[in-house]
Structure formats: structure tokens, C-alpha cells
Amino acid sequence: MARLVMKFGGTSVADLDRIRNVARHVKREVNAGHQVAVVVSAMAGATNQLVAWCREAAPLHDAREYDAVVASGEQVTSGLLALVLEGMGINARSWQGWQLPILTSDAHGAARILDVNGAELVKRFKERGQVAVISGFQGMHKETGRITTLGRGGSDTSAVAIAAAIGAERCDIYTDVDGVYTTDPRVVPRARRLDKIAYEEMLELASLGAKVMQVRSVELGMVQSVRIFVRSSFDDPEGIDPRAEPPGTLICGEEEIVEQQVVTGIAFSKDEAQISIRRVADKPGVAAAIFGPLAEANINVDMIVQNVSSDGATTDLTFTVPAADYQRATDVLTRAKGQIGYDRLDGATDVAKVSVIGVGMRSHAGVAARAFKALAQRNINIRAITTSEIKFSLLIDANYTELAVRTLHSLYDLDKT
Ligand code: ASP
Ligand code: MG
Numbered sequence: 001m002a003r004l005v006m007k008f009g010g011t012s013v014a015d016l017d018r019i020r021n022v023a024r025h026v027k028r029e030v031n032a033g034h035q036v037a038v039v040v041s042a043m044a045g046a047t048n049q050l051v052a053w054c055r056e057a058a059p060l061h062d063a064r065e066y067d068a069v070v071a072s073g074e075q076v077t078s079g080l081l082a083l084v085l086e087g088m089g090i091n092a093r094s095w096q097g098w099q100l101p102i103l104t105s106d107a108h109g110a111a112r113i114l115d116v117n118g119a120e121l122v123k124r125f126k127e128r129g130q131v132a133v134i135s136g137f138q139g140m141h142k143e144t145g146r147i148t149t150l151g152r153g154g155s156d157t158s159a160v161a162i163a164a165a166i167g168a169e170r171c172d173i174y175t176d177v178d179g180v181y182t183t184d185p186r187v188v189p190r191a192r193r194l195d196k197i198a199y200e201e202m203l204e205l206a207s208l209g210a211k212v213m214q215v216r217s218v219e220l221g222m223v224q225s226v227r228i229f230v231r232s233s234f235d236d237p238e239g240i241d242p243r244a245e246p247p248g249t250l251i252c253g254e255e256e257i258v259e260q261q262v263v264t265g266i267a268f269s270k271d272e273a274q275i276s277i278r279r280v281a282d283k284p285g286v287a288a289a290i291f292g293p294l295a296e297a298n299i300n301v302d303m304i305v306q307n308v309s310s311d312g313a314t315t316d317l318t319f320t321v322p323a324a325d326y327q328r329a330t331d332v333l334t335r336a337k338g339q340i341g342y343d344r345l346d347g348a349t350d351v352a353k354v355s356v357i358g359v360g361m362r363s364h365a366g367v368a369a370r371a372f373k374a375l376a377q378r379n380i381n382i383r384a385i386t387t388s389e390i391k392f393s394l395l396i397d398a399n400y401t402e403l404a405v406r407t408l409h410s411l412y413d414l415d416k417t
């Protein structure tokens with residue numbers, strides 16, 4: 001017998017048929033003797049609709065009322081799933097964040113989970129054999145008692161927090177893909193599903209835009225050592241042996257990964273823009289003068305490359321921003337030209353960032369050097385490079401994105417055989 005969290009995202013509960021399908025997945029695990037807490041998202045599209053209504057009602061809405069409205073999507077799903085489970089003869093009860101409670105900070109719209117009352121769930125597993133169906137995405141502020149939400153995609157974080165609170169063996173994330181891939185299979189048909197990926201690698205992938213899981217949920221899983229298993233809700237519920245290893249990807253600690261590859265995955269993003277500031281003064285305070293106003297404008301700066309000045313007076317500085325913020329960023333910098341002091345602003349929006357990720361890079365030298373060589377052979381020019389302990393990122397012309405990703409995917413032996 002194991003204790004499990006089963007989390008189902010919006011597409012997995014999109015309508016009543018899908019909810020019935022979810023119930024059959026739950027039934028399989030219950031019949032196998034497991035204690036189960038289910039965490040559900042709102043039905044696909046529901047949250048978007050609720051957010052749109054808030055905006056329409058009041059463009060500058062009160063975040064507390066926004067939370068009251070948007071949390072309702074999950075309330076519907078948890079109630080419906082509990083109804084369907086009961087109809088199948090499974091003892092189940094729904095829980096809203098405030099009922100359990102799941103206590104959070106007061107950052108309405110982006111609240112942090114502080115505490116989950118796991119004891120009540122465990123008691124009901126033991127005394128009543130009851131399945132808990134919990135609304136994801138929501139909680140209650142610990143002082144005011146008001147409903148809070150955790151930010152878009154937050155039910156992943158709910159699921160991981162609940163798994164930690166009840167000491168679950170695994171947190172199963174059922175979604176519309178069957179795991180985490182070495183790269184986007186739409187770009188590289190030979191992309192492979194990973195059996196396992198380390199928390200840190202998944203964090204990089206998620207931050208770089210792999211939409212499988214909310215970044216914060218992976219962070220929480222890493223801190224709390226929750227084993228997270230990404231799997232498909234579209235698999236036939238009865239076709240799976242609950243005692244055998246189902247297809248999917250386990251996100252876990254590095255020590256659980258025996259055959260560690262040097263490179264685990266390749267991520268890429270075309271939503272990047274490059275800004276180069278030419279002949280900016282090489283003196284203390286210049287970086288602050290540039291990035292301060294951008295931060296104030298809430299523009300997220302990513303790669304930053306500054307050269308060492310050759311004349312001791314001026315240098316060039318290049319960085320990237322999300323393509324959607326490009327115009328705003330150049331406006332901000334043009335306005336601040338007086339304070340910053342530079343010659344010229346160059347920019348490009350037809351650029352892409354390709355990132356190569358793997359914890360194995362910590363102990364292997366020359367991983368990036370191989371990429372530079374392989375890309376050179378394909379005549380792909382690299383505009384900027386940044387590195388960290390387990391990742392390096394290359395800025396290239398967007399036209400070459402697919403070619404670069406495919407080249408690197410085979411270079412690091414990630415292709416499906
Ligand atoms: N329903 C929420 C959203 O769409 C939370 C979630 O699905 O994780 O963002
Ligand atoms: Mg999601």
C-alpha cells in the first residue's frame with residue numbers, strides 16, 4: 001500500500017467525460033489499496049474566463065476579490081469529481097483550500113503556501129478509507145481567512161505541497177503529455193521521453209518555457225524531496241497495472257538517477273530580443289543606470305554580456321529581454337540615455353536562445369566547446385553565450401533555431417534510437 005497524490009490539469013478535466021475518465025484512474029489506484037489525495041485544476045479555459053470577467057468588471061480589480069472569483073473554477077471540478085467517484089461506489093469528499101485548510105501568505109493572486117493540514121487527510125484515509133478531492137490553486141490567508149490563489153498554473157504547487165504534507169510516496173502529475181522530453185518533439189521528432197530528470201534540470205527546463213509544470217512546484221518538490229511523476233491522463237485507466245511502472249518521467253534527486261547523462265535536455269525560445277548598447281562609459285554605476293530603469297519597468301532581463309573595455313573608457317553591453325517587451329525596453333533606454341551615456345542602441349528581434357542542460361556538466365569539461373564546433377560546421381553564428389553550472393545558453397539567429405536544436409540533440413546522444 002502506498003500513499004499517492006494524483007493531480008489532474010485543466011485538459012484532463014475539461015468536461016464530464018474527461019472527469020469520468022479521471023475517476024477511473026483514481027479507482028484503479030484505490031482498488032490497488034492505495035491511499036489517495038486527488039488535486040484538480042479548473043476545467044480547461046475556465047480560469048481564463050474568470051480572469052476575463054474580473055478585468056471586465058474592474059480593470060484595476062481588488063486582488064482579494066479577484067481571488068474570490070478565480071478560485072471558483074477549481075471548486076466546481078473538485079465537487080464534480082467527488083460526485084462521480086461517489087457514483088462509482090468510492091468514498092470521496094471534496095475539500096476547498098479554506099476547508100482543509102491550506103494556509104498561505106496574503107500575496108493575493110500569487111500567494112505562497114505556508115502550511116497544509118495533512119493530518120486530517122491521513123486520519124480520513126485510515127478511519128474511513130476516504131479519497132480526498134482537493135481544489136488546487138487556492139488556499140486561505142492565515143490571518144484574514146480570505147481565499148487566496150497561487151498564481152497561474154498553481155495547482156501543480158498545491159499538489160506537491162499536499163504530497164509533502166501527507167508524506168506521499170509520489171506526486172503523480174497527470175497531464176496531456178506523457179512525460180518530459182529531451183526537447184520539443186514537434187521540432188525534433190527523435191526527441192525521447194526521459195525516464196528520470198533531476199529537480200535542478202527540470203527547474204531549468206521549466207524556467208526556459210517547457211510548459212509541463214509550474215516552476216514553483218518543481219522548486220518546492222526539490223526543497224521537500226517530493227518525487228514527482230509526470231504522466232498522461234489520456235492513457236487507458238484500466239490498461240495500466242498499478243503495481244508496474246507506468247510510462248512517464250520521474251522528477252527526483254540526482255542520487256536516484258543511476259545512469260546520468262552529461263546532457264539531459266535542450267530548450268529553446270524564439271520569444272527573445274537582443275539589445276546592444278554601444279560605447280557606453282566603462283565606469284562604476286553604469287550597469288545600475290541601465291538595468292535599474294528596466295527593472296522599474298518590470299522588464300525581465302535575461303542574458304547579459306559585457307565586454308572588458310579595450311581603451312579603458314567605453315565598452316559594449318548586450319542583453320536579452322522577452323520579445324514582447326522589446327519596444328518598451330528600447331523606449332526606457334532611450335529616455336535614460338542622458339543618465340546612462342552611450343553612443344548607440346542596436347537591437348534585433350529575430351534571435352533565439354538555445355539552452356543545453358545537464359547536471360553532468362558539473363563534472364565534465366568541454367561540453368560547451370563541442371557545441372561551438374558542431375554549430376560552426378553548420379555555419380551557425382553565435383551572438384552571445386552565457387553559462388551556469390548545469391547549463392549554457394546560446395543566442396543565435398532565429399532562422400537557425402530548428403537546425404541548431406537538432407544538431408545539438410544528436411551531438412549529445414539524445415536522439416531516440
Ligand atoms: N486553474 C489555474 C490556471 O489555469 C490553476 C492551474 O490550472 O494550475 O492557472
Ligand atoms: Mg498546468
